[in-house]
Amino acid sequence: MKKVLFYAMTGEKMCFNHILMNALSLHEAGIETKIIFEGASVKLPPIFEEENFKLYNLCKEKELIAGICYACSATLGVLEENEKTGLPLLKDMQGHAGMLAYVEEGYSVISM
Secondary structure (H helix, E strand, O other): EEEEEEOOOOOOOOOOOOOOOHHHHHHHHOEEEEEEHHHHHHHHHHHHHOOOOHHHHHHOOOOEEEEEEEHHHOOOOOOHOOOOOOOOEEEEOOOOOOOHHHHHHHEEEEEE
């Protein structure tokens, strides 16, 4: 089975929409898909939660979101808001969200 990890760095909502759309599309095609919020993208979950953003909600419901970077959330001042999302806070790589476990499991990594 094919596997794809979106290692999302972009903090721009319009660009992130494409990550969400592609993740849903791949998932619907039977490809195992995960999303990690890393870098500037960690500022987006609180915005998506507040807006009740449909694409984000669909990805969350389908458990496509692996989690949010702990260190970047703390550094960018959104740690408390990201804790409230109920999504895992990832810190397996010196406090950041690593991709090693996904690479070892055969995921292709796409960073946007």
